[in-house]
Amino acid sequence: MAEPILELCGISSHYGPIRALHDVSLTIRHGEIVALIGANGAGKSTLLMTLFGNPRASEGQVWFAGEAITHLPTHHIAPLGMALVPEGRRIFPGMTVLENMDLGRISAGPRVGRDPLEGLYELFPILKERSHQKAGTLSGGEQQMLAIARALMSQPRLLLLDEPSLGLAPLMIRKIFSLIQTIVQSGTTVFLVEQNASQALQIANRGYVLVNGRIRLEGSGQALLHDPEVRQAYLGRQV
Numbered sequence: 001m002a003e004p005i006l007e008l009c010g011i012s013s014h015y016g017p018i019r020a021l022h023d024v025s026l027t028i029r030h031g032e033i034v035a036l037i038g039a040n041g042a043g044k045s046t047l048l049m050t051l052f053g054n055p056r057a058s059e060g061q062v063w064f065a066g067e068a069i070t071h072l073p074t075h076h077i078a079p080l081g082m083a084l085v086p087e088g089r090r091i092f093p094g095m096t097v098l099e100n101m102d103l104g105r106i107s108a109g110p111r112v113g114r115d116p117l118e119g120l121y122e123l124f125p126i127l128k129e130r131s132h133q134k135a136g137t138l139s140g141g142e143q144q145m146l147a148i149a150r151a152l153m154s155q156p157r158l159l160l161l162d163e164p165s166l167g168l169a170p171l172m173i174r175k176i177f178s179l180i181q182t183i184v185q186s187g188t189t190v191f192l193v194e195q196n197a198s199q200a201l202q203i204a205n206r207g208y209v210l211v212n213g214r215i216r217l218e219g220s221g222q223a224l225l226h227d228p229e230v231r232q233a234y235l236g237r238q239v
């Protein structure tokens with residue numbers, strides 16, 4: 001079995017008096033796609049933000065590539081090789097596609113050697129075609145591709161995706177999920193946070209279900225797809 005790249009051990013997080021995560025433990029191994037599914041407000045985005053120390057975990061430990069990062073300053077964490085594509089994409093609409101991509105270099109650690117731009121243009125040919133166009137003129141799906149490509153400019157070891165399918169048409173969702181599989185095949189581990197449980201679990205090696213800030217279930221993507229509770233609560237199917 002591959003080594004863990006990310007481990008959370010007993011993590012709790014608060015917003016003031018509100019406890020958003022309770023004793024969360026999970027492991028992601030090199031080369032995996034791991035899905036985290038859960039309803040609105042379950043704490044999925046909080047879990048991703050806690051990895052970057054914002055909010056800072058109030059209990060527990062986070063390990064990245066064998067290093068304890070729980071108490072590291074936020075700006076020291078991304079350069080270790082972790083890149084987040086936030087919910088809602090947060091591209092800069094008034095800047096060109098290329099300028100947005102260039103911003104992704106800022107969080108790159110010293111490991112970066114070969115310029116990743118040409119490789120990313122091969123993976124996302126539409127971004128090459130549109131490189132001098134304002135990012136705000138791209139379609140929603142193209143903007144999601146740009147957000148992913150921008151994160152990959154830092155050549156992360158672990159890519160964190162927060163609801164990449166949000167607001168996209170079914171055909172574009174399939175395209176984005178297929179791109180995620182290609183990204184993993186090229187050596188980047190993926191942590192995929194999704195409300196779209198069906199599609200996420202289909203491509204995931206393993207998954208976790210978060211309910212009210214606690215891990216409720218874990219298992220292989222296939223096992224969770226067939227779990228009665230997951231089917232009823234997240235796949236809209238009667239058991």
Ligand code: ATP
Nearest residue numbers: 015018020038039040041042043044045046047087
């Ligand atoms: P969604 O899919 O709707 O984004 P989520 O699973 O990502 O949901 P979070 O955004 O992590 O959920 O929210 C978890 C809980 O923490 C919710 O009860 C939310 O209201 C609360 N919360 C999130 N951000 C803050 C904040 N900045 N201040 C106070 N409470 C917050």
